[in-house]
Amino acid sequence: MSRMIFTLLSKPDKTLDLSVLTPDLLARAGDRHAIAALKVRLGNEKIRIGELFTLQGNDANDIEIRRTNEYVQRIGYGMTKGRITVKSHAGDYLGEAMQGGSIHVHGHCGNWLGWQMRWGRIEVMGDAGHAIGCGRHGMDDGLITVWGNAGDRAGQKMRRGMILIAKDAGDYTGANMIAGTVVVLGKCGHLPGYGMKRGTIIMQSAPALMGAGMVSCGHLKMAYLRLFFKQLSRMGSRYRRFKHYGPEVHRYAGDMAENGKGELLVLLNTPK
């Protein structure tokens, strides 16, 4: 069995919906001929996969998609198992309603990454757009890691799981959070945790503007962070840096306009 590789014959100049290219649906389709006959939506027309891609390999559980760009949307929609590797950039709605498995993006990705995600793991090596891990009811669970920058409203309404942003995040990070954890290792925009009910936002540096509903609990050593960073450091070679992170934080609780049981932890004495 070798990895199934889909290479776009040409980069699309209009929206390409790749929601059918998941390990679940490809396994159901069967052989390569049947897969090539599956139809995807390009712009407002439906086209056979065989007309858009060249196919190599036969392991539907391990998919690689090449020559994609920001027009390629909904990769990994609803997938429950397997692995998808995107060799280039990805568009909006990557990992939408994902229920398991993993997606790895070598480049950047668009908005609504992990929209309404339920479980699984998404890793984006580049930047991500706005509204990571959001959804009508928020991200249910899973792990999203963005090694670059993120746009506004990362983790809005999220209920469980974790979003890790290795560089800067935009405004309203973790707004209206219900639970879960958002980590921002770069700078953070305005009003993180705005309207949050519960949940944890961990930041390397204080945000540009703190909401009026976030109240200071002072400088503390959080025993939980020792456990958190130790577990995080075991997740792979890129995560090993977290073993140097300490438990000292400036803790803010809020949003007091809601039930105020959320927390915003600004890390102190951590490696920059």
Place this chain on the structure above:
Amino acid sequence: MKINGIVIDDTFAEGFPMQATRIIITAMSLQWAYRAANSLTGFASSVIACGCESDIECELKPAETPDGRPGLAVLIFAMSKTQLADQLTRRVGQSVMTTATSACFAGIRSNTMLPLGKNLRYFGDGYQIAKVLAGIRYWRIPVMHGEFLCEESTGVVPAIGGGNFMVMARTSRQGLLACEKAVKAISNIPGAVTTFPGGIVGSGSKVGSKYTFLPASTNEAFCPTLKGQVDSMLTEEIGSVLEIVIDGMSEAAIKAAIKAGVEAVCQYGPEKGIYRISAGNYGGKLGPYHFHLRDILT
């Protein structure tokens, strides 16, 4: 059979099935982890009246604990899962959570899990926070020293209680010296603990009593002061009998512990006042696990 001049009786220790769990206690320093663990394992010598049997299994380096702080692994044994769950909540709640800087984690996983932080979280009075890391739920309970961090549940596994051997010596001092060495040797065996004070039983019991309200009473056959009065198991020169009771996570752990303990005792010969080693059993009526001393030592 004799080892270094010490007679090994042709008898067996009789073990019985128990339920056990392992928890990990961490704290700011090993000293404070010991304070929590000593409090938890205090008054946990025998299920006869303590509700459970418990002891520290081993020390853990920071790299071996979930939160990277020094810690201790503690084994707790009870006769049923219900009893174990009850004791666990009481003891972790009153002994570990009350110890400054402490945290408590599961040391074993199984299909059946017993509540740990799941029950203790209510102490947080609504301010407790649940966090799931790597599929494991932890509870962060705000307390006066900061936060008490506790894993949601811990595993429960079938285990064995009642492994034992008895050391017969000329005097208590001589017996105690040998038994201390034995307990130290047993402490190096993973999955086995000696739950009595110092690991040594000074008042071993038999099942039942002439008094109907007592489930256990003194083992008169091994009491040196009753040698002339009862059907004694002791010879003239024996003036003190000490028992080492071992609970283990498996038969192999108990066998290894008995072997290590007896061999440590046998380093003291009759010239140092140690004459015989025997074991306590109830004719095979108490439990299905029989640890024959001579088989283990050969």
